[in-house]
Amino acid sequence: KNEVEQSPQNLTAQEGEFITINCSYSVGISALHWLQQHPGGGIVSLFMLSSGKKKHGRLIATINIQEKHSSLHITASHPRDSAVYICAVRSREGDKLIFGTGTRLQVFP
Amino acid sequence: DSGVTQTPKHLITATGQRVTLRCSPRSGDLSVYWYQQSLDQGLQFLIQYYNGEERAKGNILERFSAQQFPDLHSELNLSSLELGDSALYFCASSVLSGTLQETQYFGPGTRLLVL
Numbered sequence: 001k002n003e004v005e006q007s008p009q010n011l012t013a014q015e016g017e018f019i020t021i022n023c024s025y026s027v028g029i030s031a032l033h034w035l036q037q038h039p040g041g042g043i044v045s046l047f048m049l050s051s052g053k054k055k056h057g058r059l060i061a062t063i064n065i066q067e068k069h070s071s072l073h074i075t076a077s078h079p080r081d082s083a084v085y086i087c088a089v090r091s092r093e094g095d096k097l098i099f100g101t102g103t104r105l106q107v108f109p
Numbered sequence: 110d111s112g113v114t115q116t117p118k119h120l121i122t123a124t125g126q127r128v129t130l131r132c133s134p135r136s137g138d139l140s141v142y143w144y145q146q147s148l149d150q151g152l153q154f155l156i157q158y159y160n161g162e163e164r165a166k167g168n169i170l171e172r173f174s175a176q177q178f179p180d181l182h183s184e185l186n187l188s189s190l191e192l193g194d195s196a197l198y199f200c201a202s203s204v205l206s207g208t209l210q211e212t213q214y215f216g217p218g219t220r221l222l223v224l
Contacts, residue, residue, distance in 0.1 A: 033213070035215075041197060041217070041218055041220075042215070042217055042218070043199060043201075043215040043218075044111075044215065045212045045213050045214065045215065048211070048212055048213075086152060088152070095164070095165045096154050096157075096165050096166070096167045097142070097144075097154040097167070098154070099151055099152040099153065099154070100151075101151050102151065102152075
């Protein structure tokens with residue numbers, strides 16, 4: 001079993017829909033990252049959080065440390081949101097980043 | 110543009126060869142991270158340097174080595190290359206050591222193809 005699990009693996013949505021991507025982890029962490037990888041390959045860090053909730057524009061990330069779970073929400077989705085969304089945790093043991101396998105999102109107009 | 114630069118963008122080489130990938134962090138960032146992204150393994154953390162010293166180590170093979178120079182640029186050396194080393198190699202940088210809530214800024218990556 002992977003230490004970081006994401007669901008779903010693939011997601012298709014119509015423009016305007018509310019999107020939720022989930023991430024569960026099994027190790028002790030100091031922080032959790034959400035990354036976005038565009039079709040061209042470039043990676044952008046969206047959020048880093050260790051508790052609670054963060055919001056940036058149409059994106060919201062939450063984390064529940066007790067349940068070892070995080071969610072990334074996209075409100076009013078748009079075709080330009082089409083990308084792979086990757087969850088990564090910074091483990092307390094060894095202080096290294098462990099990545100989920102990503103969620104491929106396609107938003108159609 | 111993240112401010113992190115990587116060279117070369119593409120590299121094609123043969124099995125058994127040795128290559129060097131270069132990364133320049135954002136101005137003022139002290140940490141450099143190296144990641145490998147292959148089709149079958151996804152993104153994997155290789156190694157982190159902070160202000161010239163190795164800070165954290167991930168799934169880095171013994172055939173691979175890295176260093177961070179006094180001007181804070183970093184190089185990842187890959188030797189005795191195998192077909193399975195073909196991947197996208199990303200470098201990222203952050204202001205401090207990464208244990209605080211710091212954003213990592215990713216470079217555009219170097220695409221390595223081993224034939």
